[in-house]
Amino acid sequence: QSQTPEALRVVNLLQERNLLPLGPVTPPTPCLPQDLQKINCHPEVFRSTLTSIPQTQSLLNKAKLPLGLLLHPFKDLSQLPVVTSSTIVRCRSCRTYINPFVTFLDQRRWKCNLCYRVNDVPEEFMYNPVSRSYGEPHKRPEVQNATLEFIAPSEYMLRPPQPAVYLIVLDVSHNAVETGYLDVVCQSLLENINALPGDSRTKIGFITFDSTIHFYNLQEGLSQPQMLIVSDIEDIFLPTPDSLLVNLNECKELVQDLLRSLPQMFGKTMETQCALGPALQAAFKLLSATGGRVSVFQTQLPSLGVGALKSREDPNQRASAKDIQHLSPATDFYKKLALDCSGQQVAVDLFLLSSQYCDLASLGCISRYSAGSVYYYPSYHQQHNPAGVECFQKDLKRYLTRKIGFEAVMRIRCSKGLSIHTFHGNFFVRSTDLLSLPNVNPDAGFAVQMSIEENLVDMQSVSFQAALLYTSSKGERRIRVHTMCLPVVNSLSDIFAGADVQAITCLLASMAVDRSVTASLSDARDAMTNASIDSLTSFRTSVLTIQQPGLLAPACLRLFPLYILALLKQKAFRTGTSTRLDDRVFAMCQLKYQPLAYVMLMIHPALYRVDDLTDEGALNVSERTIPQPRVQQLSVEKLSRDGAFLMDAGSVIYLWIGRNCNPNFLTQVLGLPNYAAVPLNMNMLPELDTAESQRTRAFVGWLREQRPFFPILHVIRDESPLKASFLQNMIEDRTESALSYYEFLLHIQQQVSK
Numbered sequence: 042q043s044q045t046p047e048a049l050r051v052v053n054l055l056q057e058r059n060l061l062p063l064g065p066v067t068p069p070t071p072c073l074p075q076d077l078q079k080i081n082c083h084p085e086v087f088r089s090t091l092t093s094i095p096q097t098q099s100l101l102n103k104a105k106l107p108l109g110l111l112l113h114p115f116k117d118l119s120q121l122p123v124v125t126s127s128t129i130v131r132c133r134s135c136r137t138y139i140n141p142f143v144t145f146l147d148q149r150r151w152k153c154n155l156c157y158r159v160n161d162v163p164e165e166f167m168y169n170p171v172s173r174s175y176g177e178p179h180k181r182p183e184v185q186n187a188t189l190e191f192i193a194p195s196e197y198m199l200r201p202p203q204p205a206v207y208l209i210v211l212d213v214s215h216n217a218v219e220t221g222y223l224d225v226v227c228q229s230l231l232e233n234i235n236a237l238p239g240d241s242r243t244k245i246g247f248i249t250f251d252s253t254i255h256f257y258n259l260q261e262g263l264s265q266p267q268m269l270i271v272s273d274i275e276d277i278f279l280p281t282p283d284s285l286l287v288n289l290n291e292c293k294e295l296v297q298d299l300l301r302s303l304p305q306m307f308g309k310t311m312e313t314q315c316a317l318g319p320a321l322q323a324a325f326k327l328l329s330a331t332g333g334r335v336s337v338f339q340t341q342l343p344s345l346g347v348g349a350l351k352s353r354e355d356p357n358q359r360a361s362a363k364d365i366q367h368l369s370p371a372t373d374f375y376k377k378l379a380l381d382c383s384g385q386q387v388a389v390d391l392f393l394l395s396s397q398y399c400d401l402a403s404l405g406c407i408s409r410y411s412a413g414s415v416y417y418y419p420s421y422h423q424q425h426n427p428a429g430v431e432c433f434q435k436d437l438k439r440y441l442t443r444k445i446g447f448e449a450v451m452r453i454r455c456s457k458g459l460s461i462h463t464f465h466g467n468f469f470v471r472s473t474d475l476l477s478l479p480n481v482n483p484d485a486g487f488a489v490q491m492s493i494e495e496n497l498v499d500m501q502s503v504s505f506q507a508a509l510l511y512t513s514s515k516g517e518r519r520i521r522v523h524t525m526c527l528p529v530v531n532s533l534s535d536i537f538a539g540a541d542v543q544a545i546t547c548l549l550a551s552m553a554v555d556r557s558v559t560a561s562l563s564d565a566r567d568a569m570t571n572a573s574i575d576s577l578t579s580f581r582t583s584v585l586t587i588q589q590p591g592l593l594a595p596a597c598l599r600l601f602p603l604y605i606l607a608l609l610k611q612k613a614f615r616t617g618t619s620t621r622l623d624d625r626v627f628a629m630c631q632l633k634y635q636p637l638a639y640v641m642l643m644i645h646p647a648l649y650r651v652d653d654l655t656d657e658g659a660l661n662v663s664e665r666t667i668p669q670p671r672v673q674q675l676s677v678e679k680l681s682r683d684g685a686f687l688m689d690a691g692s693v694i695y696l697w698i699g700r701n702c703n704p705n706f707l708t709q710v711l712g713l714p715n716y717a718a719v720p721l722n723m724n725m726l727p728e729l730d731t732a733e734s735q736r737t738r739a740f741v742g743w744l745r746e747q748r749p750f751f752p753i754l755h756v757i758r759d760e761s762p763l764k765a766s767f768l769q770n771m772i773e774d775r776t777e778s779a780l781s782y783y784e785f786l787l788h789i790q791q792q793v794s795k
């Protein structure tokens with residue numbers, strides 16, 4: 042009898058109160074032979090909820106855990122093997138790319154690990170470009186790397202690779218001008234104009250809109266940009282066939298002129314109306330020949346022309362315990378237009394900068410179905426919200442300079458017997474396993490749910506392969522391929538032993554977003570609670586041989602109820618706490634398209650004590666010392682009045698200062714004489730020449746470097762307006778309308794022992 046693996050060690054959740062590991066939660070390692078494990082796809086790119094795949098659907102049903110994959114396919118990588126080869130070796134039957142998990146029957150034949158067909162090794166593949174030797178096909182880079190990129194030959198394109206095309210669409214209504222956002226956008230474009238991904242063919246164009254649509258003729262030879270106004274918003278047409286989208290290199294001066302003058306052009310505007318729908322139709326017309334990226338900046342509810350929306354939010358219902366209304370779109374205009382865009386390789390990114398309700402549930406569809414992204418800056422204002430401005434500036438820099446792929450498709454293949462039935466993320470599903478991605482960006486995550494259609498008997502392992510075909514900003518057709526191999530098991534205990542609690546939580550979050558929209562928020566909340574009850578019941582009744590009192594979980598799922606409780610209290614799903622409808626919808630968008638690492642911080646923020654940082658256990662990153670304080674449980678019990686605590690919630694970082702905080706921290710880190718001097722809206726750590734200041738800034742800086750977006754820092758003291766937001770993340774504590782962690786465990790235990 043083999044020993045119980047650590048993952049299956051039985052934990053009584055009601056007794057053990059210190060379940061959080063000191064550092065980050067690491068993903069489980071699939072139980073594979075050493076040589077396969079070493080070569081497997083990195084979990085930051087490709088991850089499964091169950092690292093041991095059940096042999097049959099009935100076994101999966103018994104485990105009561107969701108089976109699915111989480112992907113971050115276009116992630117920035119420090120190392121990426123690129124293969125240039127005139128023949129790309131793929132299975133003749135299922136078109137799988139040759140990969141590290143195929144079997145070579147002999148030198149000349151390989152067996153596909155997805156459909157099991159035997160294929161011939163082409164002559165060219167016999168030569169190994171890395172070792173420059175002949176006759177060693179198993180040493181080719183394609184079979185030595187789970188992640189790699191091919192330069193695609195001409196048969197992978199339907200038309201010549203399109204140039205990078207960027208169209209900026211700006212709301213210039215009175216409300217928009219009043220926020221002052223135009224300055225930031227134009228300044229950021231001016232600063233980064235040479236860093237936009239692309240080559241000598243890159244094109245750019247601009248549209249502004251209020252009650253009419255304004256185009257800009259930027260033709261070479263003009264002494265200044267020429268504004269062309271289309272006021273018939275019922276029937277949008279392009280005022281001139283060309284010179285609205287111009288070559289960036291050739292027309293750079295005119296573009297810069299326009300960017301310098303735009304912020305002042307509408308300074309005295311009396312226009313309050315905002316025809317977003319017609320502006321988007323114009324953008325679609327302008328880009329439909331080439332495809333490209335549309336960046337839309339919007340500051341209010343669209344009020345004029347097609348796609349106009351009405352305020353549906355009832356502010357009195359924000360805290361209602363009853364079901365939340367209006368989570369689904371009010372009109373299909375934005376979805377339909379997004380699908381038209383998708384068909385022409387146009388993606389739309391939406392930047393929403395508003396202080397009022399904007400119906401993000403409707404507007405968001407324009408990005409969701411065109412593979413764009415949504416950015417949201419509530420209460421944006423140049424003077425009144427400097428932290429929001431800094432965040433917008435940093436996000437724009439990343440947005441404008443990060444790499445981008447055009448007219449992409451992604452296909453996810455799995456070994457015979459497995460089948461994908463639901464996709465999560467921003468894209469359009471063109472056929473059962475083909476996602477249409479007019480743009481692909483390096484910050485987008487995807488998830489899929491799978492079922493087992495045919496029993497995986499006699500299989501030792503199964504594989505999953507994601508292939509992303511795209512046009513690079515330099516006009517190259519490329520294919521990025523990720524392959525992951527996982528073992529197949531036929532016992533419930535083995536399934537549990539391989540459970541990846543973070544992947545499960547993130548997949549459940551995506552499923553719950555769908556459920557909130559198609560059924561109701563309360564249904565979604567019940568489904569999440571039931572997921573933890575059902576799986577722990579299954580573990581208790583089918584895996585445990587000795588029954589004992591308490592709430593028992595395998596060690597690998599010991600954080601499951603905690604994460605589910607955190608999800609129930611997350612902005613997307615919480616009840617009882619006042620939540621603006623757009624805030625809730627935005628949280629749902631994020632849960633659906635952010636990669637796992639950032640979703641986990643949104644669900645369960647990391648809390649650290651930072652008034653006593655030391656170099657003990659610190660990381661050394663490029664000659665900087667980064668302190669590594671231990672992670673604390675999210676409970677007010679862990680705060681102490683004489684300390685300072687940092688909470689990393691993904692897109693926001695809070696620094697809470699205790700009333701009796703160590704004076705040393707106040708002077709050496711915050712540069713303030715005492716607690717009373719802590720400003721109510723402090724968002725910056727001063728650069729002080731003290732060891733404490735350096736340590737704290739090194740730690741915050743390092744946290745920020747871990748993600749592609751810029752989290753705002755809020756220094757919090759008792760009187761701070763954001764104190765409530767900070768405390769709402771203390772998910773282990775009881776609130777007026779929500780259970781404490783301990784109460785939640787008791788509730789689950791009751792259901793499990795029924």
Ligand SMILES: [Zn+2]
Binds near residue numbers: 133136137
């Ligand atoms: Zn095959």
